[in-house]
Amino acid sequence: MFCKNCGSEVSEKAAVCVKCGVATGVGVIPGVPVAGAKSRVAYILLGIFLGGFGIHNFYAGYTGKGVAQLLITLFGFWLVLPLFAVGIWVLVEIITVKADSQGVPFT
Ligand SMILES: [Zn+2]
Structure with a gap:
């Protein structure tokens, strides 16, 4: 194949x-x-505690999204709206993402 x-x-x-x-x-x-x-529990916990830095995305191999969230948090920390947007983004991810960037389902 x-x-x-x-x-x-x-x-x-x-x-x-x-x-x-x-x-x-x-x-x-x-x-x-x-x-x-990878562990879904670990992904969710990383998202909850370190999601603003994109750590859960680095963990699951979504490097691009992780870098984007990290940069938004680092450069937007003095603004409420970007942090709020990243928070919602992370929340949606930990609810909907069930596999890593290779398509391998979380355990
Ligand atoms: Zn190939």
Whole structure:
């Protein structure tokens, strides 16, 4: 079979493409933890306590979103609106995000 992300040939049994590191979906059974899967509880706790710094996104591999939240907090800390916006953003993420950036579900 071929990787849906980069198109390179991957083994039928491969859970992750060796070329780009994206999960192929093989072996990812809903409700069954995958090796290397991250903890949803840890993601939520990081979001609650350090969400303004994007730490929960760094944890789950969403580096771009984490950097954006970190920058908004660092440069917008003296304004109420940006912090409020980041707070809502983080809240929505910890409710809706159930897998890391590779598509591997949280345990
Ligand atoms: Zn690939």
